[in-house]
Amino acid sequence: MRASRFFISTLKEAPSDAEVVSHKLMMRAGMIKRIGSGIYTYMPMGLRIIRKVENIIREEMDKAGAIELLMPLVQPAELWQETGRWDKMGPELMRVKDRHGRDFAIQPTSEEVITDVVRTEIKSYRQLPVNFYHVQTKFRDERRPRFGLMRGREFTMKDAYSFDRDVEGLKKSYAIMFDAYTKIFNRFGLQFRAVAADNGAIGGSGSHEFHVIADTGEDALVYCPTSDYAANMEAAAALPPTTTRAAATQALTKTPTPGKQRCEDVAAFLNVPLTQNVKSIVLVTEAKEGEVATKQVWLLLLRGDHELNEVKASKVAGLAEFRFASESEIVEWFGSTPGYLGPIGTKKPVNIVADHTVAAMSDFICGANDVDFHYTGVNWGRDLPEATVADLRNVVEGDPSPDGKGTLAIQRGIEVGHVFQLGTRYSQDMKATFLDENGKPQPIQMGCYGIGVTRILGAAIEQNFDDKGIIWPTALAPFEVVICPMGYDRSEAVKAEVDRLYAELTAAGVDVILDDRGERPGAMFADWELIGVPHRIVIGDRGLKEGKLEYQGRRDTEATAVAPAEMVAFIQARLAA
Incomplete structure (x- = not known):
């Protein structure tokens, strides 16, 4: 990609309504553009990151045996009324009417629709287990949208739904998805923690949240440093005191x-x-x-x-x-x-x-x-x-761990994924059954598994930034490498070397952008540091005369000199690391 053929629109200052770091930096880097409260246009730079998030998710979901489909954004009210959520969801559920006065929901999630699909398609135990997923726009009418993509009203989510014949099968499907999520977040290059959670409005018997660790996170994560215990604050158990109540010594x-x-x-x-x-x-x-x-x-x-x-x-x-x-x-x-x-x-x-x-x-x-x-x-x-x-209280640091293996610590996190064991919460209401080996109808056991695709961007930035801008993990960066030429339009030697290296990196499968806009070096470097491209190559006449190109990682404090003939292999090694 050549920058002159792409769309780059950076700002020196963030809009006044941008509150958290990720919101400010995404606006400044030209990745999103606000068009309404909690509603954004994903600009070309931001959309490239979203597509990379989606690709990683799809690859791991497919490997885990899930099957992709696409469910509608607009859903008939009748399905939501079957489960009682038409009323229970409250004002977060955006309700609309068509020209005939019929009620519809703009989906915040798709349990009802996928259950309707399965109850018409799955008839026998021989068709189970099955897991369907899609990547689709969602809408939740937040009372107070804020923090950019962190708490917007319109967003993109990957939601998957497993269907099994019994509880043991559900547990196996749940374990497969838990493992897939772990692989997904590891591939993102983010520090994260999976914690036991409350099922909330979704319902069901058990769940885990996946949180990106960040000091600015809204959620408190409780964990034991000396064991595997981890839960969000809502679900973390506060154990009763082990000492007996002392006798009264004072008068009322x-x-x-x-x-x-x-x-x-x-x-x-x-x-x-x-x-x-x-x-x-x-x-x-x-x-x-x-x-x-x-x-x-x-x-x-x-x-x-x-x-x-x-x-x-x-x-x-x-x-x-x-x-x-x-x-x-x-x-x-x-x-x-x-x-x-x-x-x-x-x-x-x-x-x-x-x-x-x-x-x-x-x-x-x-x-x-x-x-x-x-x-x-x-x-x-x-x-x-x-x-x-x-047990009515939030735990505090130093409380005993519920597993008896130490004391609790607390850190902040941003929820970006949630997996649920739903059981028969939806299949019972919607009469989604299958015939077992004896020809008797049985309710299908369900699980559901969500990842906030667009929220990943905000969470990744909250974990990875400095005073210059964003620092993307390589897997999520809009471009892996940027080539910054000094005098591209003035020096034949620079132009020749830049074009050669650009062609070789592209041929090697490196996601590289060449900044051929003719910007001054300071402005050019500032743009790419703000945008957060993790690897930068600078090519100028002085370096070429010395037989060197200049490489600098986004987190590096100093540049590294690399011979032109060795740069492609050098970059490939850095990307592999």
Whole structure:
């Protein structure tokens, strides 16, 4: 590729609405162009990277035995209504009507469509297992699109769906896809971690997320440095304390705490450790029987230095569909405004759930349900009945690993892939069955496996950049090598050597671009450092007279002199490394 025949459009400054590094650098490098909130045109430079991501994915999916098809972007509402997700997905699901007033969804994912395909095509156990995948545009109407391709509304995803006759078969298909994903991310050249995860709205019995490690990542990844344990924060288990609860040593006392609403402020005011305080979180669930709606209020108790894990809370019996209480509801049930709430003396009965850590505490401090007052010396059994106990909190660094092989550490990551064991979540609803060896119908066991194709670009940049611009791993770079001539249009010697090397590299299968735009050296180097091409060759009269060409890797601090006749082999060795 010659730069004069390509489209290169770089900016010195990022647009003001670009927030994170990847968004800023992709805009500056001319890889994407915003046309609406969370919607981008992929410019030629960016599209080359997307195609490389897709090619790697396709190669590994094909090797793993998956079969490519292509499902529609627009899907009939009837399929989504069969599984209940037409209503459950909420406003993230973009709904449209055709000219006849019929409802359709712009797909955010394709479980319903692929299940419909399979229930009409798969009749016998002899046709299983099978795994279908496609690479297709998706749309999710994010409430607040941000961070460029990291959280856009329109994006490209590879989603695959496996179908098996039994749970053992599903586990084998899942293991095959897990292995394929590991190979894909290794080929991308990215540092990543696979972690156990919650299935969320997709449903099913088990899942893993694949995260690109980056300090700017939105997600907290929990792992044990001395074992294989890894989970995202939502799924990481906080083990109950191993010590028994100490006996009470203090009397229950209603203590003035004027203006002290936060646990940290109460602890400082009373000159006690924050770990002696208990925070109160009020949730509400509502159920409707006919025309009558019933409301239940729940009080969740966590140690003052711990944070609520909402996913764990939703798994407590009765809390699957909770919301946070309004201030008026809090006053109605507790008789106090937030900041002074606790489990003793509520105005109306509430369901109390204590985190494992709180259940093991004695002589603790909590709100007195009276403004400017807290109770000190609170003890279970004596001052309030034993509560329902559950794992409600986020883990913290230093917690014991659930596998008993060390303590937990936390790092940041960007989710770019997710694999699920769906089981019969969709096949039951949509009556996707097969006939077994005895001629009896059985529900098909499903798995689903997604990779955010366009999100890979943002994640890779968040992991690989410096003050000059992007540093692409070679496998993902828009071009592997750039040739930067000094005086291409002024020196016959330079032009001859550049054309020779360009032809030889191209013939050797190297993805090379020749910058023949006639730019000044400083501007030319700045462009390619911003764009992030990993290997650069500089050719000028001075070097040719000395019998040398100049090579510099994108991460190298200094250039390396290479003889012209040796440059192709030198580049091939660097690419192979």
